[in-house]
Amino acid sequence: MNNIAKIIFLDILKSKITLIYFIVLALVSWISFLLEESQSKAVLTVMYIVLFSVPLMALLYSTIYIYNSKEFITLLLSQPIKRGRLWGSIYTGVSGSLCLAFVAGAGIPVIVYSFNMTGFLLLGMGIGITLISVSLAFLIAVYTDDKSVGIGISILLWLFFTLLYDAILLFLLFQFSDYPIEGLTMLLLMLNPVDLARLQIMLRLDIAAMLGYSGAVFIDMFGTTWSAVLSFIVLLAWIVIPYLLSLKRFRKKDIV
Amino acid sequence: MITIRNLHKQYRKLHVLKNINLEFDGAKKCIALIGPNACGKTTLIKCMLNLVTPQTGEVIIFGRNVRRDSEIRRLIGFMPQAANFPGHLSVEDTFRLIRTVRGDQNEADDELYQSFHMDRIATKKMGTLSGGTVQKVSAALAFMFRPQLIILDEPFAGLDPLASAILKEKISKEKDNGKLIFITSHVLSELDNLASHIVFMEEGEVLFYKPVRTLLEDTGEPAITDAVMKILRQTQHE
Numbered sequence: 001m002n003n004i005a006k007i008i009f010l011d012i013l014k015s016k017i018t019l020i021y022f023i024v025l026a027l028v029s030w031i032s033f034l035l036e037e038s039q040s041k042a043v044l045t046v047m048y049i050v051l052f053s054v055p056l057m058a059l060l061y062s063t064i065y066i067y068n069s070k071e072f073i074t075l076l077l078s079q080p081i082k083r084g085r086l087w088g089s090i091y092t093g094v095s096g097s098l099c100l101a102f103v104a105g106a107g108i109p110v111i112v113y114s115f116n117m118t119g120f121l122l123l124g125m126g127i128g129i130t131l132i133s134v135s136l137a138f139l140i141a142v143y144t145d146d147k148s149v150g151i152g153i154s155i156l157l158w159l160f161f162t163l164l165y166d167a168i169l170l171f172l173l174f175q176f177s178d179y180p181i182e183g184l185t186m187l188l189l190m191l192n193p194v195d196l197a198r199l200q201i202m203l204r205l206d207i208a209a210m211l212g213y214s215g216a217v218f219i220d221m222f223g224t225t226w227s228a229v230l231s232f233i234v235l236l237a238w239i240v241i242p243y244l245l246s247l248k249r250f251r252k253k254d255i256v
Numbered sequence: 257m258i259t260i261r262n263l264h265k266q267y268r269k270l271h272v273l274k275n276i277n278l279e280f281d282g283a284k285k286c287i288a289l290i291g292p293n294a295c296g297k298t299t300l301i302k303c304m305l306n307l308v309t310p311q312t313g314e315v316i317i318f319g320r321n322v323r324r325d326s327e328i329r330r331l332i333g334f335m336p337q338a339a340n341f342p343g344h345l346s347v348e349d350t351f352r353l354i355r356t357v358r359g360d361q362n363e364a365d366d367e368l369y370q371s372f373h374m375d376r377i378a379t380k381k382m383g384t385l386s387g388g389t390v391q392k393v394s395a396a397l398a399f400m401f402r403p404q405l406i407i408l409d410e411p412f413a414g415l416d417p418l419a420s421a422i423l424k425e426k427i428s429k430e431k432d433n434g435k436l437i438f439i440t441s442h443v444l445s446e447l448d449n450l451a452s453h454i455v456f457m458e459e460g461e462v463l464f465y466k467p468v469r470t471l472l473e474d475t476g477e478p479a480i481t482d483a484v485m486k487i488l489r490q491t492q493h494e
Binding site for chain 1: 328341353357
């Protein structure tokens with residue numbers, strides 16, 4: 001790890017908000033596993049909490065961090081350093097520390113109580129969602145010069161992915177239930193990384209029956225292995241594409 | 257040494273720099289960039305550091321175009337108007353970080369580090385320092401790696417009188433050592449006995465670029481402040 005990434009990594013790890021994030025994740029995960037007798041129900045509970053809180057923390061914190069580091073970024077850019085390299089270092093530092101806080105908080109109880117594919121999938125999805133959220137936060141911060149607007153957009157994006165999207169999807173399903181819209185449903189599920197992550201874990205838990213329509217469609221269309229591969233590719237695209245777009249913009253941006 | 261050609265910069269509708277042409281040759285100069293607020297001083301400096309991309313025109317420093325050559329900034333030391341460092345970083349770590357970022361192996365110029373007594377606060381976190389102390393850190397950083405060109409954006413704002421005096425002394429010394437120094441300021445009295453040339457900007461244009469001596473002779477005034485005031489009054493009457 002290079003120096004800038006290391007310093008940002010440590011800076012975020014030492015901040016109070018990251019500590020609170022870690023404590024909340026750890027507390028909720030341990031309590032879920034201790035109180036719930038059925039292991040798969042406990043995993044489900046932790047999954048809901050993770051998929052709700054991780055994108056919020058990662059999106060909001062990274063956005064604010066970029067805005068607050070504006071002067072520091074300016075100073076670094078006045079040194080002999082390439083912009084692409086600096087942006088990559090910041091990404092490594094921010095996402096690395098948030099991933100570590102997540103793994104230390106939720107990861108330890110998950111591994112202790114659910115040492116199997118489902119547990120690891122849950123961890124993988126948590127890390128994946130963290131990386132996606134940081135990518136999206138970088139994209140928002142680099143395109144929006146106004147701090148309050150940028151923070152507003154990241155809150156809206158979080159609301160959209162975790163709550164609104166499902167509501168819209170359900171509405172569409174009911175409205176067009178008479179038509180063959182399985183393909184469209186699939187496509188729409190792919191477009192929301194949080195939904196996709198949730199679906200992957202639920203398919204593992206053998207409670208796909210609970211998923212009803214979309215789960216049945218999913219298994220029907222791809223089978224479990226293919227769906228896993230495809231979802232992995234889509235999640236990867238969700239990390240890489242927003243990051244590359246933000247990088248492209250940052251290379252040419254005026255640092256005012 | 258520095259050639260600025262046909263520089264135009266526009267932020268959406270705001271025309272910040274209008275056809276700037278300047279040429280600074282030879283060292284041992286301290287060029288003061290002065291003018292009212294929002295006249296484009298900082299933007300001009302940011303074009304020199306490739307922080308801001310102009311619509312047209314180019315900045316050539318030591319024969320190299322700043323747009324295409326990030327290595328040129330190895331020769332530049334920059335002190336920004338407002339600095340901000342990660343709060344958990346200690347003072348000594350900050351110096352170490354910038355050194356590794358620059359990949360600088362040479363012996364550092366720690367004169368300002370010593371005279372600002374940075375060693376006494378070396379283990380303190382940047383987040384706990386006052387604004388003026390952070391300014392001292394960034395001033396010391398600008399000189400530390402012996403750059404040929406030193407750019408200081410409002411360096412005295414926020415510094416106490418003693419620190420200002422130390423910094424002024426250092427600027428004069430480096431000027432005599434053959435460095436080219438750029439200072440922006442809107443407090444003109446700070447520049448007496450310091451600046452050798454004056455670039456006066458107004459609304460994105462260079463009003464004049466003169467050696468201080470010529471400026472004083474032309475106006476018959478004893479100090480930069482009075483001379484600039486006189487010129488401004490004349491231009492307003494015309």
